[in-house]
Amino acid sequence: MLFGKKLDNRGSALLIVILVVGFLTILATTLLYISGMNFQIKQADYQNKKNFYTGETGLEQIRASLMKDASEAAAKAYNNVSMRFVSMGTKDGRQMEYYTEFANELQEIWDAKLATQGNNWKNLLSDYYVPNPDYTLTLDSGYDGNGDGVFESSELLNLNVAEGYIRIRGLKMMYIDPDTKRATIIATDLDVCAPEIDWSAEGTRITLETDVTAEMAAARTTVDVSKCVRYANWKKE
Numbered sequence: 001m002l003f004g005k006k007l008d009n010r011g012s013a014l015l016i017v018i019l020v021v022g023f024l025t026i027l028a029t030t031l032l033y034i035s036g037m038n039f040q041i042k043q044a045d046y047q048n049k050k051n052f053y054t055g056e057t058g059l060e061q062i063r064a065s066l067m068k069d070a071s072e073a074a075a076k077a078y079n080n081v082s083m084r085f086v087s088m089g090t091k092d093g094r095q096m097e098y099y100t101e102f103a104n105e106l107q108e109i110w111d112a113k114l115a116t117q118g119n120n121w122k123n124l125l126s127d128y129y130v131p132n133p134d135y136t137l138t139l140d141s142g143y144d145g146n147g148d149g150v151f152e153s154s155e156l157l158n159l160n161v162a163e164g165y166i167r168i169r170g171l172k173m174m175y176i177d178p179d180t181k182r183a184t185i186i187a188t189d190l191d192v193c194a195p196e197i198d199w200s201a202e203g204t205r206i207t208l209e210t211d212v213t214a215e216m217a218a219a220r221t222t223v224d225v226s227k228c229v230r231y232a233n234w235k236k237e
Contacts, residue, residue, distance in 0.1 A: 054175055054177070055173060055174070055175030055185075056173075056186060058135045058137065058175065059129075059188065059231075061130060062125055063190065065128035066128065066168075066190060066192050067225050067226070067228050069109050069110070069192070070192050070193070070195070070228040071225045072105075072109060073108075074102055074194055074195045074225070074228070076101070076105040077098055077101035077102040077194065078197065080105075081101055081199075084097070091199045091200045095199045098164075098199060099162070099163075100161055102164060103159055103164075103166055103194075107153070110153065113127075118150070119150065119153075120151060121151040121153065121156045121168070122137065122139050122150075122151050125137060125139075125168075134177070134178055135173060135175055136174040136175075137173055137174075138174070139156065139170045139171060139172065140169065140170025140171075143155050143156055143170045156168060156169055156170065163193075165191045165192060165194065167191050167232060168189060168190045168192065169189045170187075170189065171188055171189065172185060172187045173185070173186050184236070185236070185237040186234070186236055187234070188231050188232065188234040189231070190231065191229065191230045191231075192228065192229050193227070193228050193229070193230065194228070195224060195228055196224070
């Protein structure tokens with residue numbers, strides 16, 4: 001009879017095994033693909049960061065050279081103002097005179113160097129970092145007023161005496177990785193600032209005066225030049 005006949009289940013176990021193996025194969029393939037994509041993304045991110053930090057090295061070398069200029073200008077400005085300290089009367093007056101002296105001394109330092117560089121700021125800044133064929137320094141053509149390709153101080157510099165800094169505008173540093181040929185371009189301005197000095201009467205007290213320790217006196221005569229050159233309008237292109 002039909003109802004008494006047993007069903008033939010032979011091969012069903014094999015089919016289930018094939019389906020499970022197929023599912024696991026698809027799952028493994030998907031996981032391998034995702035892992036591969038994540039690896040490629042991480043590799044690209046690593047290379048981008050490497051290019052960025054390597055590219056920034058050229059700008060940091062320029063920044064370090066400008067710190068030396070700022071330190072020299074600040075020392076001269078400090079001496080100039082100190083000799084006229086009493087006659088200036090107020091802390092604000094001394095502070096403004098210090099900023100003015102700093103700007104003048106800094107421009108004199110740069111003018112002396114520019115005299116050997118054809119009065120061209122691009123040539124001067126190129127001397128401020130170690131020559132490397134992988135780096136290319138350019139300046140924003142928008143600041144080249146007469147379009148002759150020579151960036152003069154009157155075109156490139158922006159003086160802010162009230163806040164004690166001179167801005168060098170429109171620097172662009174391009175770095176090309178010699179292995180991957182990837183290019184990184186960093187555009188920025190650089191503010192060269194006068195180191196902060198306390199020009200109040202209290203700030204000039206010396207060790208021999210009452211309640212002034214050697215440490216306090218040393219602190220008053222120490223300036224931090226590491227913050228004398230700062231990035232402004234920074235962007236990665």
